[in-house]
Amino acid sequence: MPGSRRPVRDLVVAGGGPVGLAVALHAARAGLDVVVREPRDGPIDKACGEGLMPGALGELAALGVDPEGHDLAGIRYLDGLRPHRSVEARFRAGPGRGVRRTTLHAALSEAVSAAGVPVEQRAVRAVRDVRDHVLVDDEPARHLVGADGLHSSVRTLAGLDRGPAPRRRFGLRCHVTQAPWSPFVEVHWAPHAEAYVTPVADDLVGVAVLTDQGGGFDDALDQLPALRDQLTGERTKVLGAGPLRQRVTRRVAGRVLLVGDAGGYVDALTGEGLAVGLAQARAVVECLAAGDATGYEARARSLARRHELLTHALLRATSHRIVRTRLVEVAARAPWLFSAAVNQLARPAGAVR
Template identity: 50%
Template sequence: MRPDVDLLVAGAGPAGAAVAIRAALAGLSVVVVEPRSAPIDKACGEGIAHSAVSYLSRLGVELTGRPFHGIRYLDDAHSVDALFTAGPGLGVRRTTLHAALMSRLASLNIPVVPTRVGPINQTPDLVTAGGLTARYLAAADGLHSPIRRQLELCGDSSGEVRRGLRQHFQVSPWTDLVEVYWSKLGEAYVTPVADDLVGVAILTSARGTFDSHLDAFPALKRRLGGAPAASAVMGAGPLRQRVRARTAGRVLLVGDAAGYVDALTGEGIAVALRTSAELVDCVRADRPQDYEAAWRRVSWECRLLTASLLWARNRPLLAPRIVPAAAALPGVYRTIVNRLS
């Protein structure tokens, strides 16, 4: 049997779209399967690191947003800034990012089929899903990936469950940094995404509404100054997703589907883009067995730093000392932020 395409991509989020674009630019035939209507929104911090912005530009994805030049940590008594050395990141509404990705897919004539993948069947040479047969399937179907479950690649569930809630506010950004407010409840990320709009994402293991969580960050509430909400509240989680392996035959997992630690360092898109490049290289070389090691190699530093920070965050004696430690050791803090960005 001849395959319909070289690569079938499940999911048109940043990871899936990046895989499809890079594969098409490399001369592979690609089809994307995505049941959701564009543009797709998601509860996320909406800050894109400089490295990710540069990579998307090389793929021909044209982004508009508001630049930010570093990360600021704050608690009740401390504030410390880490400015980027490589260049600014970009605050971009998730819907704006997705629209740009879809525009690039269209410019490359990459079909986006509005259906679900459904059952997956494999032979040693082919994989069939969503009514199409391909040489490979890239599973970029999100944090709670149905494909990952179908292929029994899910790892053990973690103990503490953290979730994220996000809402936008109609107010001019008061800084050109992404601010991270720390409290006993969790963290609140403020990202400037337009000249008159900021996004606020709260990460916590506590139950409650967005408004009740916001009460745990009085300095942030004062900054917002009663600004009107500009979007509905969106949620995501549980964030921690353990995965036993990134490959199963001719299916390769990428993006959040490949495993997730936490949104604490805000590097989800950057890691997804780096690993998407490795996936395409393995498909081009017809060596899917190399992908697991490649995925680990390009993501290990971010995974280690995120897991370490999350470990400290979950220790009652250490959590209140994170921001004071960053303020006391600003050089170390800047180094870590710039390694991640």
């Protein structure tokens, strides 16, 4: 009819990965009219370590999501050239879980479908803030949440990119068909790379490599001969991600808000990224439901602070070869300190003590 206005949806979520789907679930529970935009089809995979900290499992449990996987007792560091040197710390708050990213995505997708949230297979290509609402590809919504990952198009469209970081790190990951040999996430340290071995099933381990030296997956494993020889099973295709460091000027611009990796990312070194993203998914909906979108900036910063501080500190320290080569030895001399650091990271995002 002439003069009629299109209905204004409460929320558009850009990105159908775990964090975006968590935003949608929280929004549906808060009674918001929400839609997810995700151009990719089927279960979404990415190059990541796949270890869920206890804090991340708690966020998922609050959403009624309990993905299958392999229990994780804690974290173990090993010297890649002298693997008899190691130090380990158990999670005090209960086990973590190794979960294939496709399994996690399927579990969250099922919950989103059950909640009646539509998922549209298309990307967000244009954003325009018009005071009392935002136009997302010329369709009105009260808010847009960017949960579209490391290379967020929403972050770029909203003008929130801060520019490239000086140190560029990359991640590579595959799965190896063999029984896990440890209940821990193992971090194997080499002079120019780390490898993260995560049990994700009774007959499968994920192996993720982080490096800033370039080269391929096998090049990195050549720096870790003991681990290379231990990986005897058949390997899947190697996936890559990066550069990992992503910087933002802020996480809120008018009616556009960023969560998870889209809102800035330091590194996968400490393995807490998904726990932070899930906590931010909860926080952003709480702020929107309370009519306080601007309050999300401080909430998101607070939730990420501990993770970012510890990750920055470890990145700075391990950028020096002498520190990398002695890291496990030093940690083994102070196992109480290593345990304290691990359990700080294992706590729910934003928790203290």
